[in-house]
Amino acid sequence: MGKILLTEVALRDGSHVVGHQFTKEQVRYVVEQASKAGVPYIEVTHGDGLGGSSLQYGLSKEYDIDLVKAAVEVAGDSIISVLLLPGIGTIEDLKEAYQAGARMVRVATHVTEADVSKQHIETAKSMGMETIGFLMMSHSAPPEVVLEQAKLMESYGADAVYVTDSAGAMLLGDVQARISLLKEHLSVDIGFHAHNNLSLAVANSLAAIEAGANRIDGSVCCLGAGAGNTQTEVLVGVLDRMGIDTNIDLYRMLDLADYVRANILPAPQDITSGSFIMGYAGVYSSFLRHAVIASEKFGVDSRDILIELGKRNVVGGQEDTIIETAQQMAEKKVSV
Numbered sequence: 001m002g003k004i005l006l007t008e009v010a011l012r013d014g015s016h017v018v019g020h021q022f023t024k025e026q027v028r029y030v031v032e033q034a035s036k037a038g039v040p041y042i043e044v045t046h047g048d049g050l051g052g053s054s055l056q057y058g059l060s061k062e063y064d065i066d067l068v069k070a071a072v073e074v075a076g077d078s079i080i081s082v083l084l085l086p087g088i089g090t091i092e093d094l095k096e097a098y099q100a101g102a103r104m105v106r107v108a109t110h111v112t113e114a115d116v117s118k119q120h121i122e123t124a125k126s127m128g129m130e131t132i133g134f135l136m137m138s139h140s141a142p143p144e145v146v147l148e149q150a151k152l153m154e155s156y157g158a159d160a161v162y163v164t165d166s167a168g169a170m171l172l173g174d175v176q177a178r179i180s181l182l183k184e185h186l187s188v189d190i191g192f193h194a195h196n197n198l199s200l201a202v203a204n205s206l207a208a209i210e211a212g213a214n215r216i217d218g219s220v221c222c223l224g225a226g227a228g229n230t231q232t233e234v235l236v237g238v239l240d241r242m243g244i245d246t247n248i249d250l251y252r253m254l255d256l257a258d259y260v261r262a263n264i265l266p267a268p269q270d271i272t273s274g275s276f277i278m279g280y281a282g283v284y285s286s287f288l289r290h291a292v293i294a295s296e297k298f299g300v301d302s303r304d305i306l307i308e309l310g311k312r313n314v315v316g317g318q319e320d321t322i323i324e325t326a327q328q329m330a331e332k333k334v335s336v
């Protein structure tokens with residue numbers, strides 16, 4: 001088995017956890033230590049990607065591009081990546097990120113909407129960026145549909161396609177079925193991004209590797225939306241025990257995790273009833289915060305709101321419907 005390429009996502013997915021309030025100093029510290037540990041890719045962006053700083057998604061403390069610049073200054077051999085959701089971020093945002101030093105972009109779309117990534121993938125490739133297609137909510141489409149959409153991203157020029165378990169809803173067999181089909185039919189790298197809502201992030205990442213993925217996302221201290229992502233330092237240690245190479249220094253990652261736990265993590269990143277329900281109901285991990293706000297406003301249990309959102313197949317970018325759903329539930333007394 002070849003080397004596993006890890007992308008550290010705490011400074012992007014973890015942005016949801018800190019209400020998008022990362023400072024340049026925090027970014028610099030985490031990037032410098034992750035780089036010294038040997039992490040090849042480090043993603044730095046608002047939790048919802050470039051252009052995400054808004055009233056709808058939460059205002060960032062610092063402008064994304066300034067955080068990217070701060071990261072690049074101390075990145076050493078690591079590549080700084082940005083996330084881009086077409087419609088939230090623009091081609092102009094992408095160009096600015098490139099000028100700031102980002103050399104990888106992950107273009108994220110809902111799993112059935114890969115066609116909206118064409119322009120962004122082609123532009124990133126023309127600028128010489130490593131370009132990744134990121135199929136969000138991959139649990140919600142059958143493996144054949146994930147393959148068809150991944151093929152589109154490959155045809156636009158993506159260097160890799162990720163199966164993204166945004167809701168943390170996948171079981172081991174779900175991961176295996178999707179990754180192995182992609183591995184069989186694509187020529188590009190296959191990646192996997194997990195959320196730990198069902199406590200399966202590390203196990204699912206291992207299942208992905210076994211099925212042929214060679215790019216895996218990790219988040220130091222699990223810092224990420226919902227119950228967080230695959231805990232980087234744990235994954236690095238487990239892969240080391242399995243004899244799978246990541247080229248990452250375990251002790252340095254453990255030290256960084258201790259720092260993040262003591263200085264950045266607002267509360268332990270454990271599996272709360274809310275984050276568990278997101279995995280159980282199959283809804284977007286970043287919806288939890290919105291569901292809690294809606295719950296307080298309309299007096300409806302946030303777990304009921306999340307289950308209802310799952311039934312309605314609400315997708316990323318439709319955060320405004322969370323309030324609407326809660327209001328309808330309060331008015332009609334919809335029960336689950």
Ligand SMILES: CC[C@H](O)CC(=O)C(=O)O
Pocket residue numbers: 013047048049085108136137164165166167193225285286316
């Ligand atoms: C809103 C973007 C989202 O957080 C991307 C991601 O990490 C996921 O879908 O899991």
Ligand SMILES: [Mn+2]
Pocket residue numbers: 013166193194195224225285
């Ligand atoms: Mn995520």
